[in-house]
Amino acid sequence: MNELDNVTKLRNLDWEGPADLERRLEMPRRDFLKFCAGIAGTLGLPVGAEAAVAKAIESAKRPSVIWLHFQECTGCSESLLRAEHPTLEKLILDVISLDYHETLMVAAGHQAEQARKDAMAANKGKYVLVVEGAIPTKQNGVFCKIGGHTAIDMLKECAADAAAVIAIGSCASWGGMPSTLPSIPGADSSPTGASGVAEILGKPVVTIPGCPPNPYNFLATVVHFLTFGALPAVDKLGRPLFAYGRLIHENCERRAHFDAGRFAMAFGDEGHRKGYCLYKLGCKGPETYANCPTLGFGDAGESNWPVGCGHPCIGCSEQGVGFTKPIHGMAKMLNVAPPLQFPRISEDVGKGAGFASAAALAAIAGAAAGGAVMLAKNLGLSHEAAELQKAKDDKQQAEV
Numbered sequence: 001m002n003e004l005d006n007v008t009k010l011r012n013l014d015w016e017g018p019a020d021l022e023r024r025l026e027m028p029r030r031d032f033l034k035f036c037a038g039i040a041g042t043l044g045l046p047v048g049a050e051a052a053v054a055k056a057i058e059s060a061k062r063p064s065v066i067w068l069h070f071q072e073c074t075g076c077s078e079s080l081l082r083a084e085h086p087t088l089e090k091l092i093l094d095v096i097s098l099d100y101h102e103t104l105m106v107a108a109g110h111q112a113e114q115a116r117k118d119a120m121a122a123n124k125g126k127y128v129l130v131v132e133g134a135i136p137t138k139q140n141g142v143f144c145k146i147g148g149h150t151a152i153d154m155l156k157e158c159a160a161d162a163a164a165v166i167a168i169g170s171c172a173s174w175g176g177m178p179s180t181l182p183s184i185p186g187a188d189s190s191p192t193g194a195s196g197v198a199e200i201l202g203k204p205v206v207t208i209p210g211c212p213p214n215p216y217n218f219l220a221t222v223v224h225f226l227t228f229g230a231l232p233a234v235d236k237l238g239r240p241l242f243a244y245g246r247l248i249h250e251n252c253e254r255r256a257h258f259d260a261g262r263f264a265m266a267f268g269d270e271g272h273r274k275g276y277c278l279y280k281l282g283c284k285g286p287e288t289y290a291n292c293p294t295l296g297f298g299d300a301g302e303s304n305w306p307v308g309c310g311h312p313c314i315g316c317s318e319q320g321v322g323f324t325k326p327i328h329g330m331a332k333m334l335n336v337a338p339p340l341q342f343p344r345i346s347e348d349v350g351k352g353a354g355f356a357s358a359a360a361l362a363a364i365a366g367a368a369a370g371g372a373v374m375l376a377k378n379l380g381l382s383h384e385a386a387e388l389q390k391a392k393d394d395k396q397q398a399e400v
């Protein structure tokens with residue numbers, strides 16, 4: 001009996017071999033393994049982890065998922081199911097057992113409510129609760145009712161026996177677009193008092209913000225749960241570190257233009273056409289934590305993300321930025337250090353910093369100071385100014 005058989009036996013599951021898997025997923029095994037490697041890479045797992053991911057997906061019993069919809073546009077579900085990759089939705093629906101999802105399930109009315117109650121009873125303490133949309137709190141939550149229950153009551157009921165709760169999208173994570181203030185003088189909350197899941201449950205939950213979020217970040221979170229029996233490490237806002245650990249600005253493909261002071265100053269101008277940095281058009285990459293530049297959306301190819309398409313990031317995933325700050329207003333620079341601060345492949349361990357790590361820290365500190373100077377210098381430039389400067393330098397050079 002091989003190792004895979006052992007894993008399968010331990011989990012008391014049926015394993016019918018690679019041919020069955022190919023049939024089940026409607027994809028060649030090679031593509032399946034490529035997918036597993038992609039997920040392992042997204043999670044930041046070490047080389048070889050794709051085998052563990054593959055085993056978990058192949059052999060684990062699909063976790064029952066109850067998916068609630070509240071105040072939102074259903075863009076999160078759409079982004080999961082409308083990916084260009086023909087098999088992504090197949091994989092999602094094969095990796096999880098989606099037992100209740102109001103916009104996807106065939107059942108309606110009482111049958112749908114019964115399906116939810118049946119799935120919750122049959123998988124008590126084991127199901128994953130996914131929440132999409134904000135929860136209105138004003139006037140006892142009357143602004144969103146399903147099957148006669150308010151979103152508040154339904155959320156609390158479903159969360160009580162869940163093994164894990166995942167808030168998908170900015171709406172469920174922190175209130176998102178529905179939580180924005182109306183442009184009425186003195187307004188101090190949204191018309192419905194739209195809130196995030198953690199606020200209602202009074203305890204932290206895993207959040208996958210974005211409007212919509214990247215489907216791979218959700219899928220990778222679920223696969224982590226399947227592979228390791230636990231949700232991934234998160235930051236203080238519940239965001240998985242593998243996806244939200246770094247500022248967009250740190251990994252942006254236009255970063256070299258930023259560092260060199262080459263900015264697009266208007267949509268369609270020369271700098272914009274040349275792919276210069278969008279900071280001066282309001283890009284919020286410098287104050288938004290997400291992996292949009294490194295992951296791309298919908299499998300439609302590299303650069304398939306807002307900045308890659310030529311529009312500034314609006315900070316859709318970041319509370320206090322997206323839907324709050326003016327889209328074309330300048331971002332706050334949270335970190336001026338150039339990409340020198342990226343961690344090295346192997347870090348020193350043990351008590352105190354060794355010579356190499358002390359040198360690295362000094363380099364980072366120096367880079368930060370240098371970065372601040374460069375920032376002050378470069379932000380005063382536009383691509384036009386930079387080109388004028390270059391012409392001046394060339395002229396001086398020619399005269400020497």
Ligand code: FSX
Pocket residue numbers: 071072073074075076077132133134168169170171172176177210211212213
């Ligand atoms: Fe829409 Fe989801 Fe935005 Fe909200 O995404 S894409 S409004 S985050 O809850 O459906």
Ligand code: SF4
Pocket residue numbers: 248249250252253254255256258276277278279283284285286307313
């Ligand atoms: Fe990229 Fe925006 Fe940063 Fe410019 S400001 S480098 S476009 S993230």
Ligand code: F3S
Pocket residue numbers: 210211248288290292305306307312313314315316317318
């Ligand atoms: Fe949103 Fe900005 Fe990413 S607008 S999708 S957080 S690039």
